[in-house]
Structures are given as C-alpha cells and as structure tokens.
Amino acid sequence: MSGMNTQQRLDALRGATPPRPHDARAIAALAANPGCTRRALMDGAGADKDAAARHLGFPAPFGQSPFAITRGNVFESLVKADGCAELLRMLRELLGLPIAEVAYHDVENVGAHLRHAHTRALIDRAARDAQDAGTLYDHPLLTLRIAGHTAYLEPDVVAFQLGGRFHIVEIKSFAVIDGQADPAAVAAAARQAAVYVLALRTLLEELGHDPLQVSHDVVLVCPENFANRPVATLVDVRKQLAVLRRQLTRMTTLDRLLEGLPDDLTFDLLPGEDGRPTRPVAELADALRRTTARYAPDCLSTCDLCFFCRDEARQEGASDLLGRQVRDELGGVGSVAEALGLADGARDPAAGQEEIARLLRNAERLRRECLT
Amino acid sequence: MGVPGVSLLTSLARLRALDEGIAQPIATVRHCHLRDQPMVFIPLKLSGEAAAPLAAMLGTERDRPRLLVVSQPRNRDLRFAWAAELAGVLLPYIARFLADTETVERRGADPYERALDAPQLIVPNAAGVAFTRLLGRSTRFRRADGPYPVPDVVPLLGRWLTYFGERAAYPGSSLMLAATEELGRHWASGQSSLEDANLAALLGWITEGPSDAAEDPLIWPPAGPATDPGFDAEVLAPAIDSGSAERITEALRSQLEPTWRLMWQAIDLLAGLEAGASVAQRWEQDRGSFSGMAQSIAEGAPPQARRDGAIAAAAKLARMERAQAGYEVQRAYDDPLIMAEYRLTGEAFAGEVIETVPDNVEGEGRSRKLRPLVVIKTDDPVRLPPGASLGTPQRRGQGAELVSADEGLVTVKITKGMGRGKTPTPGAVPEVGERVCYTSLTDDFQGSPNLPDAEATPWTHGGPPQHHAAEHTPDDEDAQEEWS
Ligand code: SF4
Numbered sequence: 015m016s017g018m019n020t021q022q023r024l025d026a027l028r029g030a031t032p033p034r035p036h037d038a039r040a041i042a043a044l045a046a047n048p049g050c051t052r053r054a055l056m057d058g059a060g061a062d063k064d065a066a067a068r069h070l071g072f073p074a075p076f077g078q079s080p081f082a083i084t085r086g087n088v089f090e091s092l093v094k095a096d097g098c099a100e101l102l103r104m105l106r107e108l109l110g111l112p113i114a115e116v117a118y119h120d121v122e123n124v125g126a127h128l129r130h131a132h133t134r135a136l137i138d139r140a141a142r143d144a145q146d147a148g149t150l151y152d153h154p155l156l157t158l159r160i161a162g163h164t165a166y167l168e169p170d171v172v173a174f175q176l177g178g179r180f181h182i183v184e185i186k187s188f189a190v191i192d193g194q195a196d197p198a199a200v201a202a203a204a205r206q207a208a209v210y211v212l213a214l215r216t217l218l219e220e221l222g223h224d225p226l227q228v229s230h231d232v233v234l235v236c237p238e239n240f241a242n243r244p245v246a247t248l249v250d251v252r253k254q255l256a257v258l259r260r261q262l263t264r265m266t267t268l269d270r271l272l273e274g275l276p277d278d279l280t281f282d283l284l285p286g287e288d289g290r291p292t293r294p295v296a297e298l299a300d301a302l303r304r305t306t307a308r309y310a311p312d313c314l315s316t317c318d319l320c321f322f323c324r325d326e327a328r329q330e331g332a333s334d335l336l337g338r339q340v341r342d343e344l345g346g347v348g349s350v351a352e353a354l355g356l357a358d359g360a361r362d363p364a365a366g367q368e369e370i371a372r373l374l375r376n377a378e379r380l381r382r383e384c385l386t
Numbered sequence: 387m388g389v390p391g392v393s394l395l396t397s398l399a400r401l402r403a404l405d406e407g408i409a410q411p412i413a414t415v416r417h418c419h420l421r422d423q424p425m426v427f428i429p430l431k432l433s434g435e436a437a438a439p440l441a442a443m444l445g446t447e448r449d450r451p452r453l454l455v456v457s458q459p460r461n462r463d464l465r466f467a468w469a470a471e472l473a474g475v476l477l478p479y480i481a482r483f484l485a486d487t488e489t490v491e492r493r494g495a496d497p498y499e500r501a502l503d504a505p506q507l508i509v510p511n512a513a514g515v516a517f518t519r520l521l522g523r524s525t526r527f528r529r530a531d532g533p534y535p536v537p538d539v540v541p542l543l544g545r546w547l548t549y550f551g552e553r554a555a556y557p558g559s560s561l562m563l564a565a566t567e568e569l570g571r572h573w574a575s576g577q578s579s580l581e582d583a584n585l586a587a588l589l590g591w592i593t594e595g596p597s598d599a600a601e602d603p604l605i606w607p608p609a610g611p612a613t614d615p616g617f618d619a620e621v622l623a624p625a626i627d628s629g630s631a632e633r634i635t636e637a638l639r640s641q642l643e644p645t646w647r648l649m650w651q652a653i654d655l656l657a658g659l660e661a662g663a664s665v666a667q668r669w670e671q672d673r674g675s676f677s678g679m680a681q682s683i684a685e686g687a688p689p690q691a692r693r694d695g696a697i698a699a700a701a702k703l704a705r706m707e708r709a710q711a712g713y714e715v716q717r718a719y720d721d722p723l724i725m726a727e728y729r730l731t732g733e734a735f736a737g738e739v740i741e742t743v744p745d746n747v748e749g750e751g752r753s754r755k756l757r758p759l760v761v762i763k764t765d766d767p768v769r770l771p772p773g774a775s776l777g778t779p780q781r782r783g784q785g786a787e788l789v790s791a792d793e794g795l796v797t798v799k800i801t802k803g804m805g806r807g808k809t810p811t812p813g814a815v816p817e818v819g820e821r822v823c824y825t826s827l828t829d830d831f832q833g834s835p836n837l838p839d840a841e842a843t844p845w846t847h848g849g850p851p852q853h854h855a856a857e858h859t860p861d862d863e864d865a866q867e868e869w870s
Pocket of ligand 1: 047050051052053307308309310313317318319320321323
C-alpha cells in the first residue's frame with residue numbers, strides 16, 4: 015500500500031476520463047443495490063459507467079426516444095413558462111399558501127464550478143430569513159455523502175422555499191390518469207425525490223439550520239390524463255427516506271472497499287485526442303472483475319454496467335441471474351451447480367444447508383414423478 | 387394476472403433451465419382457454435405519450451394480419467380515425483359472438499342469456515394489456531356529436547377495450563391474454579421473470595435455447611407497446627418528418643411483423659398442451675361475463691366510470707381474491723405438477739393405496755354411518771393434523787378426513803360422495819394399488835353454481851349497471867378531453 019489518500023486513489027481509479035455527475039438514473043439507483051462494491055467504487059470515483067459499458071461491448075439498454083425527450087422538454091417548459099407561473103398556481107393550491115410573488119433563481123446560469131457554492135449561499139440566506147418572500151431555485155447543485163465520499167447531484171428539480179420551509183418539486187412527464195399513474199414510475203420518482211430531500215436537509219444541517227425545514231412531502235408535477243395540462247400532487251417520501259438512510263449507512267465506506275485492491279487498479283478509459291477510449295478492452299474488463307459485483311436482474315433497469323455484470327454472472331453460473339425471489343428461495347445457495355447438486359443428491363449439504371437440501375431433493379423427486 | 391407465483395419447484399425448474407439451456411415445463415396441462423381464431427392484437431404507442439397510438443397489427447388468421455397505422459402520429463384527428471379503423475376490425479369480431487346464446491337458469495334470479503362462445507384477445511405482454519385499457523379510457527367518453535365529434539364507433543370501441551383490459555386482471559379469465567404471462571405460467575426459463583417480459587427472449591428459451599438476438603432490437607424489435615428508442619430516432623422520426631405516410635407505414639410494419647410471427651408461435655406452443663379439466667368452466671364464466679357486458683351496452687348503460695367508488699372497489703377486490711383462491715385450487719386439481727407445490731409444503735400428499743376397509747362404519751343404530759377407510763403409502767412430508775378435511779383430484783365430488791399420518795403411512799376416511807347405501811357405490815373407494823392424491827386444499831367449486839350472482843357482480847363482469855350510473859355520468863367535458 016502506498017501513501018495515497020482515498021481521494022487520490024479514487025482519482026486514480028477514474029484516471030483521465032472526465033468525472034460524471036450523478037444523473038437522475040444513478041441517483042434513483044443509489045439505494046437500489048447497496049451491496050455492490052463495483053458500483054460503489056465507480057460511482058465514488060465519478061467514473062463514467064455508461065462509457066465503460068460501451069467500450070466493453072456491453073452498452074446499457076437505456077436509450078431514450080427522441081419523442082419522449084421532446085415531450086418531456088415541452089412539458090417542463092410549459093410548467094416553467096413565464097417565471098414558473100403555472101407551477102406557482104399549483105403550489106398555491108396544493109400547499110394552501112398565500113404566495114403572492116416569488117423570486118426565481120436559475121442556478122444553472124452560474125458557472126459549473128460555482129454552482130454548488132452558489133446553491134449553498136442562496137439556501138443559507140433563505141433558511142435564515144423566515145420573512146423572505148417565496149423563492150424558486152431551479153437546477154440547484156446539491157451534494158450527498160455516498161460511501162464516505164461526496165457525490166454531486168445534478169437534479170432536474172426545483173426547490174421551493176417560502177417562510178423558511180422548503181419543498182422539492184419534481185417535474186415528470188409520465189401521465190396521471192384519473193388520479194392514478196404507473197406505480198413503477200411514481201416509485202422511481204419518489205425514490206429520486208427522497209435523495210434530493212436528504213441532500214437538501216444535509217445542506218441545511220451543515221449550515222447550522224434545522225434540517226426538518228425541508229418537508230418530506232415532495233411536489234410531483236405530471237401531465238394530467240391525455241393532455242399536456244400539468245397537475246401537482248404531494249407525495250410523502252418518508253418511507254423512501256428511511257430506506258435511503260439505512261442503505262447509505264450500510265454502504266461500506268470507500269476506504270474500506272479500497273483496502274484489498276491493488277494501488278494501480280484503474281478504470282481509466284484512456285481517452286485519446288478525440289475523446290474515444292483507447293484502453294484495451296480485456297484490460298478494462300480485468301480491472302472491473304477485480305471488484306466484486308452483486309448482480310441482480312434489477313440492475314437491468316438501474317445500472318449502466320448491467321449487461322457486463324450479467325454476462326459475468328452467467329459465466330459464473332450464479333443463481334443471482336434468476337432474481338432475488340429465486341435467490342431467497344434457495345436460502346443462500348449461490349451457484350446453480352451447487353443447488354442442482356443438492357437436488358440430485360450428487361452433493362452433500364454443507365453445515366447449515368441441510369434444510370434447503372432436503373427441500374431441493376424433495377422438489378426434484380416431485381418434478382421427476384410428475385414429468386415422467 | 388401477474389407474475390406466476392414463485393415456489394421452490396419453479397425455482398428448481400429455472401435452475402434446471404439455466405443449466406440445460408432450455409426452458410423447463412412447470413405445468414402439465416394448459417390452464418387458459420385458447421379458442422380457435424383468437425384476435426391477436428399488437429398495439430404500438432408513441433413514446434413519451436400516455437396513450438397515443440402509433441399502429442397495431444391484428445387479426446384472427448396468421449397469414450392475414452391487418453396493419454393499422456396513424457399515418458401522422460402527431461395529428462390528434464388521425465388518432466381518432468385510427469381508433470375508428472380499429473373499431474372496424476374489433477367490433478365485428480365481438481359481434482360475431484352475440485347472436486348464439488343459451489338460456490341459463492339461476493336460483494333466486496331470472497334466467498339469463500349466455501353467449502355460446504366468446505371473443506378472445508391476445509396481446510404480447512402485460513404492458514399490452516395496460517395500453518389496451520388506456521386506449522379504452524381515452525376513447526370511451528367521446529361523443530359522435532358536440533364540439534369534438536368522433537366517429538360513433540369510437541366510444542363503443544372504448545367501452546369494449548376497457549372491458550377486456552379489466553377482465554384481463556380477473557384471475558383465471560381467458561377473454562384477454564398476455565402471451566408472455568401465459569407462457570410464463572407453463573414454462574420456466576433460465577432467466578429472471580423481469581426478462582421473461584420480453585416475448586422473443588422467452589420464446590427463445592422455450593424453443594431453441596437463449597440467444598442474444600432476442601435482446602437485439604434490430605433483430606427482434608420490442609413486442610410493444612413501446613417501440614425501440616433507436617428505431618424512433620433513426621427510422622421513425624425521419625419518416626414522420628418526411629411526411630410520407632407510406633414510409634411511416636413500412637417502418638412500423640417492420641417493427642410489427644416479427645412480433646406477429648412470435649405471437650402465433652406462442653399460440654401454437656400453448657395449443658400443444660391439453661386443456662386442464664377446469665378450463666371449460668372458467669371459460670363458461672367468461673362467456674357469462676361477456677354476455678353481461680354486451681347486455682349492459684344494449685340497455686344503454688353509460689360508459690364505465692373513471693374510477694370505481696369505494697364500495698364497488700372493495701367489492702371488486704373481495705371478488706378478485708375469491709377468484710384468485712378458486713383459480714389456484716382448480717389449477718392444483720387439474721395439474722399434478724401444480725399440486726406438487728402443495729405436496730412439497732405438506733398440504734397435500736400422494737401415493738399408492740395399500741389397504742382399504744370399504745365397509746367401515748362409525749356410530750351405532752340410527753347414527754350408523756358408512757366411513758370407508760383408505761391407507762396410503764407416501765414419500766411426501768405430510769403436515770396435516772388428524773381431523774383435517776381433505777379433497778382429492780381423482781374423485782372431485784368426494785370429501786375425506788385425515789385419521790392418522792405416521793411413518794409414510796396415511797389413513798383417511800371418506801366422509802362424502804361414496805353413496806348412501808350400506809356399501810359404497812362402485813368406484814367410490816380407490817382400489818389397492820391405485821395412485822391417489824389428497825389435499826387440504828379445497829374450494830366450493832365442486833358443487834357451486836357456476837354463475838356469478840347478478841346482484842353481487844358489477845356490470846363490468848355481467849351484473850346490473852344501475853349503481854355505477856349514479857357514480858359518474860360522463861359529461862361534455864369528458865367528451866372533449868384533449869388527446870394531445
Ligand atoms: S450492474 Fe453490476 S456494477 Fe451495476 S449494480 Fe449491478 S452488479 Fe453492481
């Protein structure tokens with residue numbers, strides 16, 4: 015081990031590839047697979063997982079249709095038009111607040127390197143002054159400690175503040191039809207909003223304010239029915255917050271994860287002059303394999319590296335491939351060959367496996383009986 | 387519908403599939419009804435929109451698919467024209483089944499007319515069902531008159547699509563099936579249930595083994611309703627911009643044709659299985675429900691409400707739970723491989739009869755009762771207490787009771803369904819050497835009237851429409867709702 019500190023080692027892991035701030039998907043997925051060392055390290059280092067997956071020949075299946083993007087942009091600009099007039103109308107109704115007029119700060123207009131400092135200053139001022147008229151902060155740059163490391167969050171949200179109380183406002187383009195929306199989409203939005211609530215609370219706390227000035231009720235703005243008209247709904251994200259907090263604390267800190275790894279380990283893509291990666295693919299794959307993954311089918315919707323990790327799980331014959339339910343059902347028997355060996359009786363159960371082995375043998379007997 | 391229940395037997399089948407590189411059966415009979423000439427329906431929607439149709443391929447004959455395309459997807463009027471075209475195919479198909487009916491007598495209620503046969507819609511996946519429901523929602527409140535008139539078949543189509551979409555959620559119903567869900571109920575692939583939602587991938591596992599091509603949208607475009615984002619960007623968007631209806635049509639045909647072939651392959655696979663014993667009975671309920679819906683439309687009932695009221699919702703939930711329980715019991719009775727799940731958990735056992743006492747009696751004098759005894763030798767781990775009441779798939783009308791279970795020998799006594807004489811009716815008591823199965827899993831399906839109770843059934847499932855009408859009468863605003 016050399017004398018490098020954690021930050022230096024993380025920088026080395028990322029190498030010359032420019033760091034990537036966390037986008038919406040990464041943020042929503044932060045708590046999805048907390049046991050995965052590979053992702054914790056890549057996210058911690060700000061490595062570009064998407065570029066890495068493409069270079070490895072396993073591009074992530076997360077393309078977005080231009081129609082969906084256009085629709086999303088049209089809807090967002092509609093909500094934000096005329097200094098967020100439409101948004102204000104909805105907030106007034108939803109929160110029952112006498113909001114006369116509010117200031118609008120688009121933090122994005124500030125240079126990137128200043129954005130976080132600027133966000134801090136703005137929020138600090140607002141939290142201090144309870145008499146302040148309402149303010150909307152668009153594109154605030156927040157940070158969150160993930161696995162002992164500061165991650166920047168690039169939210170497509172608005173923070174709304176009135177009288178020292180903050181609400182996170184999330185604009186999504188999935189429709190709410192007759193008061194109901196796609197549960198998976200709502201759940202993802204709530205998980206994502208919880209990350210912002212936590213980040214904003216953390217910021218307030220750091221600034222010496224009461225973190226509970228940030229409401230756990232987030233404002234979700236979606237198109238209603240089949241039209242473009244927006245509708246705002248309050249979503250209580252307390253549950254998501256609790257899960258997120260628990261999982262973030264459970265994530266081992268990055269220095270611990272780095273401990274067993276060689277100093278020269280790097281996920282560097284060695285971008286050439288044109289920005290294209292020049293790192294030999296086999297070498298990059300090797301580097302990734304040095305870190306432990308924890309593949310689950312959920313990765314297919316949350317992590318850029320999913321096809322690479324699924325391929326690895328296939329080669330290892332891991333029962334993880336079949337999903338958590340199967341995994342749970344197998345009670346800790348991790349490999350396909352092992353489980354089938356126990357079922358066939360070709361393998362003796364290890365200590366603690368007697369019960370699952372008995373069940374598997376019985377299941378195998380029953381399947382044979384019924385299928386012959 | 388929903389993800390087939392995960393059990394250790396299914397998990398084991400998935401492991402085996404993964405190991406052998408081919409899907410494994412998890413059912414020995416077919417648990418859904420499959421009619422000849424089902425209406426295969428593959429809808430596509432415009433990405434980013436809730437329910438904007440793009441195209442559909444549909445038809446009842448595999449060599450004659452109809453392709454309906456919204457030739458300019460951003461044009462709202464063309465969406466309604468498309469819906470009218472769709473109505474032109476679906477409504478006559480539905481109407482085919484309205485003429486021939488049978489009169490069904492009911493206890494305590496007027497007899498009613500039930501269609502002798504019913505339509506069947508098959509879509510690729512659960513998302514196809516959800517989209518069908520949304521299409522129904524976005525069209526059923528329209529009006530043929532007023533400020534935003536639509537062709538008059540459109541609201542009628544909307545009501546039927548809503549009906550089919552809702553009925554698909556009813557456990558055991560076969561009026562609308564999702565191919566991936568039905569395949570997944572009969573075969574375990576070596577991938578996760580999440581990945582099973584990909585029709586090409588699941589069929590690959592069942593027929594030839596997994597292949598990466600199934601996930602390559604250039605080889606197997608997604609089975610809808612969402613299109614491949616790459617296709618949207620590189621093919622569809624330029625085609626739309628070109629304004630050429632022909633180019634758009636051909637682009638969409640290229641996305642639908644592969645799925646069309648897969649759909650019929652899925653139907654062939656399911657048709658290759660013999661139908662389970664209770665399938666006809668569930669289809670009969672489907673026919674009753676279908677007739678109820680047709681009748682409520684004929685009687686001028688309003689379109690389905692936007693949302694169920696609290697009472698209706700609670701009643702529906704209770705009904706669905708009962709249907710789910712009944713469906714599970716029926717599947718187990720119909721299929722030894724499903725029953726095996728219950729044998730594994732000790733709620734059922736099977737084995738060979740090694741001894742019988744057919745003329746065993748209990749009690750004295752007038753209360754003397756015939757209670758034949760059967761001793762079964764089993765390898766199953768029986769976890770049933772003495773006195774547990776039992777049923778058996780081999781003799782469905784029969785009731786039995788567990789007397790004792792010990793060391794692989796189980797004694798049961800038959801309490802019902804062996805005749806009223808001094809000796810049991812011939813065949814009522816299994817012979818020594820016969821293989822039998824007994825289970826604590828019972829359902830009143832054996833003797834129950836196979837008709838839904840009209841008063842307790844909402845009009846969507848064949849009941850009276852009156853209370854629903856009160857909850858929401860669609861108004862002009864509904865009819866003019868934007869579809870942009
Ligand atoms: S895809 Fe791989 S790196 Fe990403 S979370 Fe899953 S296992 Fe970890």
